[in-house]
Amino acid sequence: MRIDVFTIFPEYLAPLDLSLIGKARREGLLDVAVHDLRTFTHDRHNTVDDTPYGGGAGMVMKPQPWSEALTYAASLAPGTPHLLVPAPSGRPFTQPFARALATEPWLAFACGRYEGIDERVCDFAAADLGWQVTPVSLGDYVLNGGEVAVLAMVEAIGRLVPGVVGNAESLVEESHEGGLLEYPVYTKPASWRVRGPAGEVVRAVPPVLLSGDHAAIAAWRHQQRLERTAERRPDLLRPEAAATTLEELGAP
Ligand code: ADE
Numbered sequence: 001m002r003i004d005v006f007t008i009f010p011e012y013l014a015p016l017d018l019s020l021i022g023k024a025r026r027e028g029l030l031d032v033a034v035h036d037l038r039t040f041t042h043d044r045h046n047t048v049d050d051t052p053y054g055g056g057a058g059m060v061m062k063p064q065p066w067s068e069a070l071t072y073a074a075s076l077a078p079g080t081p082h083l084l085v086p087a088p089s090g091r092p093f094t095q096p097f098a099r100a101l102a103t104e105p106w107l108a109f110a111c112g113r114y115e116g117i118d119e120r121v122c123d124f125a126a127a128d129l130g131w132q133v134t135p136v137s138l139g140d141y142v143l144n145g146g147e148v149a150v151l152a153m154v155e156a157i158g159r160l161v162p163g164v165v166g167n168a169e170s171l172v173e174e175s176h177e178g179g180l181l182e183y184p185v186y187t188k189p190a191s192w193r194v195r196g197p198a199g200e201v202v203r204a205v206p207p208v209l210l211s212g213d214h215a216a217i218a219a220w221r222h223q224q225r226l227e228r229t230a231e232r233r234p235d236l237l238r239p240e241a242a243a244t245t246l247e248e249l250g251a252p
Helices: 010-017 019-026 063-074 095-101 120-128 147-158 214-232
Strands: 002-007 031-036 082-092 106-110 132-137 191-196 199-204
Touching (some): 002 010, 002 063, 002 147, 010 019, 010 031, 019 147, 031 063, 082 120, 082 147, 095 147, 106 147, 120 132, 132 147
Parallel strands (some): 002 031, 002 106, 082 106, 082 132
């Protein structure tokens, strides 16, 4: 998979050199390129923003550097990328969406800063370059820009690309796969002696996990997933109440 990221803070994306995603890049499974948007400016100050038409607080990213950056991106490989634009007003980024994106050959990310990117940039990418364009939101909170969202999305998508995670089984029972949260996990020692504020306590692993009874362990884990989901994310047990997109609501 090819991934191009456009940002005014390329250093923000440095963690993509680390861990599993870094290894996948070195192995050629993920071809990630980070581009500095300011290289597509032509004034002395490398200006990327301006005041909003209609007034209001903050600054808006100018369309010109973006049109040049995206036109350059179009020349990097055959075909067209799916352009993802992180924004709190975007489509919710979910595990099923990550799974769908992981099957695409080419993704591009446009990191907005300030109050966002001039709306005509997305129109240009969709109508004039012929790209698929999707504004995406990590959640119902506001970040200072798209970079942190891109780090999260590239990790969530990249690890679903075949070969990136060595043990494919570890992808199956994770939180959100199968619509339930993950069960709690434990490792040695079975009986853990730990000093708390009120003195020494012993914390034991649930005995069923030491029983060797695989059916009982599977049943216990399933029950834990249900209880956790009911307590922490009841919306996942009532998916129709949590549907947030027309697609999820069953619109044609
Ligand atoms: N940029 C700013 N806030 C964001 C969010 N919640 N998700 C994605 N991109 C963002």
